[in-house]
Amino acid sequence: MPTYTPPLRDMQFVMHEMLNVVEELKMLPAHADIDADTINAVLEEGGKFCAEVIAPLNLSGDAEGCKLDKTTHEVTPPKGFKEAYKQYVEGGWPALSCDPAYGGQGLPVLVNQGMYEMMNSANQAWTMYPGLSHGAYEALHAHGTPEQKATYLTKLTSGEWTGTMCLTEPHCGTDLGLLRTKAEPQADGTYKITGAKIFISAGEHDLAENIVHLVLARLPDAPAGSKGISLFIVPKFLVNADGTLGARNGIFCAGLEHKMGIHANSTCQMVLENAIGTMVGEPNKGLAAMFVMMNAARLGVGNQSLGLTEVAYQNAVTYAKDRIQMRSLSGVKAPDKAADPIIVHPDVRKMLLTARAYAEGGRALSTYVALQLDKALSSDDEDERKECEAEVALLTPIIKAFLTDNGWIATSHCMQVYGGHGFIHEWGMEQFVRDARINMIYEGTNTIQSLDLLGRKVLGNNGATLKKFGKKIATFVEEEGTSEAMQEFINPLADLGDKVTKLTTEIGMKAFQNPDEVGAAAVDYLRVVGHLCFAYFFARAAKIALEKQGSGDPFYTAKLHTARFYFAKLLPETASLIRTARAGLQPLMAMDEALF
Structure with missing residues (x-):
């Protein structure tokens, strides 16, 4: 059975040594009294909940799955899930970063982000139940009426009720303009909604007394396409005027999806x-409101794969130190044993270090984006809010796609470290691989994220937001360019920055001639920009590690080794990606469809 230890030391390094989050947050009126001790204490206590309460349920929950009573349409999650959720609510964890006006604790988003990373490491399927609730809270907090907020936000904040997002239909996935669910206006101002939705995570369960579904549907006179979509609150149980629960509403689970992974979450x-x-x-403007939830979910999905990358790495390292197999090619390393531990073999180390680097790079990028989101939400400077909003929008598809691609690579590597045991359920590694695979698909496939990045976020404003982020990298390069010790990090970072600029311009020129050129290059392009982000944060980490390696703390020695591995073994992938992006559209479209 796999184990999990919250990576609190690395979280603290990213927050306090690399990003100086307390100083940044103190500039925001909502967080003027925040301090490092509070942040650390919350995450330390949260880590205990994750490691001791929900991690032990991950393997058993996967094996048991969810059960649907087709007579009552009720779904029962695996044994222990309801008790764990009760403990989660009693601990006040749903309220971490919620508005104090609705019972929230008002802590920064980045604290909630750290908590969710640990929850995802411990048990991704369980974490999806409260995770979707937080997205529903964000959408209603941004777009709900005062009456809707009064009715639903306090209950979502406390965790007494959970939430979902009901978008996908049997005939349409990402292309929501095709959806058919209908909403008929009623005399009392409500709507009667009829239709079918699929792939609804946490759509039905008994963890909470009510489920708040956010449903996309069309009004009778709605225009065709995505401009004719409205958003509705459809609770499982109707809510009376005094806030008590009323009759069962006409929304129910007709079937559970039989999935490759995340078996313990009820996908309905x-x-x-x-x-x-x-x-x-407003009518026909539901996508604007739903995108608040969707963007939160995209950041959350990236966090899911970050969590899986970390826990898979931890367990693979433990196994590699214990498992003996063959002798080192350079000579015996464990003469007291019949064979050497497999961690002495170079390729095993490559797999482990790949997972470690993708976890540490993902954590740095995710925490950085969470900090920018805190500024976007809480700054009293309108210009700063707008700049941070734009940067979060730019980096969101990278968080979702790059981190989930990396999570698939990392969990697969870690399963490989186990050899045949990696394929056996009781070790837990094959579950991490199965769970990681969905993260590349839902909340917009990674191809959709790549099109969003290149088409909308970069070319859509002629690269303005990317240039601003690039200036931060360029400033760091200029500041550290004269440091001899930093050359192994600064030179490749600066080189990649130049190449991204040239690649962006080249694709943009091609796209003027044929927009399909964006589709041909987008996936490779996103991965290149993802590496640019990681290289920037690894260079910053290396700077700190170089300054502090004389302290004798092995943490900094390990951080420096990981950064060097990243630059030597992972960043060079960008060379082939740039080449394939430049190959363009013709090799993909030249063959006639009949020949496929």
Whole structure:
């Protein structure tokens, strides 16, 4: 059975030594009294919950899965999940970064981000139940009426109720303009909603007394396409005027999806039959409101793979130090044993270091984006808010796609370290691989994220936001360019920055002639920019490690080794990616469809 130790030391390094988050947060009125001790104490206590309460349920929950009673349409999650959720609510964990006006603790987003990384390491399937609730909270907090906020936000903040997002339908996934679910206006201002949704995570369960579904549907006179979509609150149980629960609403689970991974989360086929809903925001403008939840979910999915990368690495390292197999090619390393531990073999180390580097790089990038999100939400400087919003928008598809691609690579490597045992359920590694694979698909496939990055976020404003982020990298390069010790990090970082600029310009020129050139280059392009982000943060980490390696703390020695591995073994992937991106559209489209 796998184990999990929260990586608190590395979290603290990223927050306090690399990003100086306390100084940044103190500039925001909402967080003027924040301090490092508070942040550390919250995450330390949260780590205990993750390691001691939900991690032990991960393997058993995967084996047991969820059960649907087709007569009552009720879903029962695996044994122990409900008790763990009760403990989670009693501990106040759902309220961490929620608005104090609705019972929240008002802590920064980056604290919540750290908590969710640990939860995802411990048990991704369980974490999806409260995780979706937080997205529903964000959407209603941004777009709900005062009455809707009063009715739903306090319950979502406390965790007494959970939430979902109901988008996908059997005939359409990402292309929401095709959805058919109908909303008929009623005399009392509500709507009767009829339709079918699929792939609804945490769509039905008994962890909480009510489930708040956010449902996309069309009004009778709605225009075609995505401009004719409205958003509705459709609770599992109707809510009376005094806040108590009323009759069962006409939304229920008709079936559970039989999935490759995340077995312990109830992924539901939801049917709506004259379900009563209330509109969120304006008619036909539901996507704007839903995108608040979708963008939060995309950051959350990146965090899921970060969590899996970390826990897979931890367990693979333990196994590699214990498992003996063959002798080192350079001579015996463990003469007291019949063979050497496999961690002495170069390729085993390459797999382990790949996972470690992707975890540490992902943590740095995710925490940085969470800090920018805190500024976007809480700064009293309008220009700063807008700049941070734009940067978060730029980096969100990278968080979602780059981190989930890396999570798939890392968990696969860690399973490989185990050899045949990696394929056996009781070791836990094959579950991490299966769970990681979905993260590349849902909340917009990684191809969709790549198109969003290149088409909308970069070319859509002629690279303005990317240039601003690039200036931060250029400033760091200029500051450290004269340091001899930093050359092994600064030179490749500066080189990649130049290459990204040239690649962006080249693709942009091609796209003027044929927009499909964006689709041909987007996936490779996102991965190149993802590496640019990682290289920037690894260079910053290396600077700190070089300054502090004389302290004798092995943490800094390990940080420096990991940075050197990243620059030597992982960053060079960008050379082939740039070449394939430049190969363009023709090799993909030249063959006639009939020849496929």
